[in-house]
Amino acid sequence: MATHKIFNDPVYGFVTVPYGIIFNLIEHPYFQRLRRIKQVSLTHYVYPGALHTRFHHALGAFHLMTQAIDVLRAKGADINDEESLAVQIAILLHDIGHGPFSHTLETTLINVHHERLSELFMQKLNEEFDGALSLAIQIFEDTYPKKFLHQLVSSQLDMDRMDYLTRDSFFTGVYEGVIGYDRIIKMLAVHEGELVVEEKGIYSIEKFLIARRLMYWQVYLHKTVLAAEQMLIQILRRAKQIVKEGGSLYCPPNLEIFIHHDFSETDFLSRRDELLDAFAGLDDYDIFAAIKGWMKADDRVLSFLSTGLINRKLFKLEMANRKFEPAYRQALKQKIEEWWQGPASDMAYLLLNGQESNHAYNPQSGEIKILFKNGVAQPMSELLESGLHFKNVTKYYLAYPKF
Known part of the structure; x- marks a missing residue:
């Protein structure tokens, strides 16, 4: 008897989804709606290939989360089966509250942030699934004691960012946005209850920050x-x-x-x-x-x-x-x-x-920490040679018809 479903993803290849609550959530109409919401809004007006959806992204982030859990467990991180499933659910549903054209119409149609809507959708789904999402909601809302689980879902080095940079660069063809997601995941560890990156991954993190800055100005904020x-x-x-x-x-x-x-x-x-x-x-x-x-x-x-x-x-x-x-x-x-x-x-x-405005790295939003061999975890902001990465860059615009 089959235990899982396989999706053929153009970015990662075969993505394995276990039958049970994960597959049932994907089959739910709330989640299927994400097939009809473009990941990067109207970016295809500039990059014709950028027609991928929030459905693609959610599955991709789920796939990376599965890999990250395996890596952390292999390094001795305390993640039981219930927590593993919950953090997978949290990342799968992290964008379920997005409306049409993702961020573009976020405050135009309704004045509610998509993360708040995601919480409301998760609460409603939790009732439909007889409380099976309770732990996932705690992780999503950062009320669960193991902070590193929330960091995997939402932080400056989460599976959300890891997938959207990889996926968006793939579908736009902007290869400046390519990151070494596989190496970064292999370098993840848990230190004193927080998610860290082992010393060997420091240059992969710096490349990740550079790629994010380039993608914002070359793709997301292209004029x-x-x-x-x-x-x-x-x-x-x-x-x-x-x-x-x-x-x-x-x-x-x-x-x-x-x-x-x-x-x-x-x-x-x-x-x-x-x-x-x-x-x-x-x-x-x-x-x-x-x-x-x-x-x-x-x-x-x-x-x-x-x-x-x-x-x-x-x-x-x-x-x-x-x-x-x-x-x-x-x-x-x-x-x-x-x-x-x-x-x-x-x-x-x-x-x-x-x-x-954009900055590739914002220390005020929570640091990415590098774990050195001597056991000291040092914030990335102290290790970057240039302030370029966390400098807030603001650009002003005027838009009008081509009369």
């Missing part, structure tokens, strides 16, 4: 990707505003409730089952079905933005290391107004400004 994502955000903002003002707008049934209401975390807590089921019915397909319909909307702004996004007529995006001068922004605004010939209020959707 054309930002332009597309900002257009997507403005489309949903405009649609919600039209409805709020009493206008009529076509909406797929799964999207309609979120266009007509602004739900907060309080709403999700008080109406958990109802709103989670509604949210679980929402994915990328609903958003793009709506946008295709809105190409013919009576509202000029909504039609213009929707047509531009569908046909990849994207905004021009200027990026700079310092804030744009007010005089430059004002001159640009006047040019857009002369070209657009519409109400001044439309400028809120046609001239966009903002900023993006």
